[in-house]
Amino acid sequence: MTTSASALDDSPAQRSEPAARADRRWGLVALMTGLLGFYGAATLVYERVQLFLDAGHRTSCDINSWLSCGTVMRTPQAEAFGFPNPFIGLVAYAVVVAVALAVLAGARFAAWYWWGVQIGVTLGWLFVLWLWYQTTFEINALCLYCMLVWVMQTVLVVQTTARNLRAGVLPAPAAVARGAEQWAWFAAAALLVLIFGTVLIRFAGVIFPA
Structure with missing residues (x-):
């Protein structure tokens, strides 16, 4: 009963104004994360092209030995599907x-x-x-623009999940569906603390040298 009632959010004829406002809030978050994610991906594509043209190119976020986009870009993980990963981000964030x-x-x-x-x-x-796992534990180097994408994608997935729980797209108990959007920012923050807390611990020796 709860699912069928909340599913009215996606019915054009019976859509309520509160549901419409909630979707506009999602739209604003998705627009922000999509634009920033697209910026990160586009910057990485530019830097990758420069590396193709000049193998000795120093990228804009080559700061030191462990904070270096160039180091990450030169690894096999940077082309997981046979082409530079940022091209995926360009298309995906344009859709978002x-x-x-x-x-x-x-x-x-x-x-x-x-x-x-x-x-x-x-x-x-x-x-x-x-x-995140590859850069933190295998490559042993970080990329600033990659981390921007980590943040944007984490916020986007949590907010989208909350929206779909509220609208009845994803089946869930009524209490979960009602509270999803209220807890969405907290959940996103908790995930980011876990992700970047792990990075901080992993690189503590170089960030805070004895």
């Missing part, structure tokens, strides 16, 4: 921005469409987690 703008303009999408958005942002976040 397009969906966000459509929602802000008043567009309404069916539940199956929101399932597609949910799957897309979740797969993107899982890929980010893989990259």
Whole structure:
């Protein structure tokens, strides 16, 4: 009963104003994270092209031995699918921005469409987690623009999940669906503390030399 009632959020004929306002809030968050994520990916694409043209190119975030985009870009993990990873970000964040703008303009999408958005942002976040593990524990170097993408993707996946729980797209108990958006920012912050706390511990020796 709860799911069918909340699913009315995605019915154009019966959509409530509070649900519409909630979707506009999601649209603003998605637009912000999409634009910043696109900026990070575009900057990485530019730097990767410069490395293709000049193998000795020093990237804009080559700060030291452990905070270096160039070091990360020169590893096999930077081309997980046979081409530079940032190209994925360019396409994915362009889609996010397009969906966000459509929602802000008043567009309404069916539940199956929101399932597609949910799957897309979740797969993107899982890929980010893989990259976080690789840079932190295998490559032993960090990339500033990559970390910007980590933050944006984490916020995006949590906010999208909260939106879909509230709208009844993702089945959940009524209490969870009602409280999802209230706890979304806390959940995103907790995940980021875990991610960057691990990075801080891992690189503590070089960040805080004895």
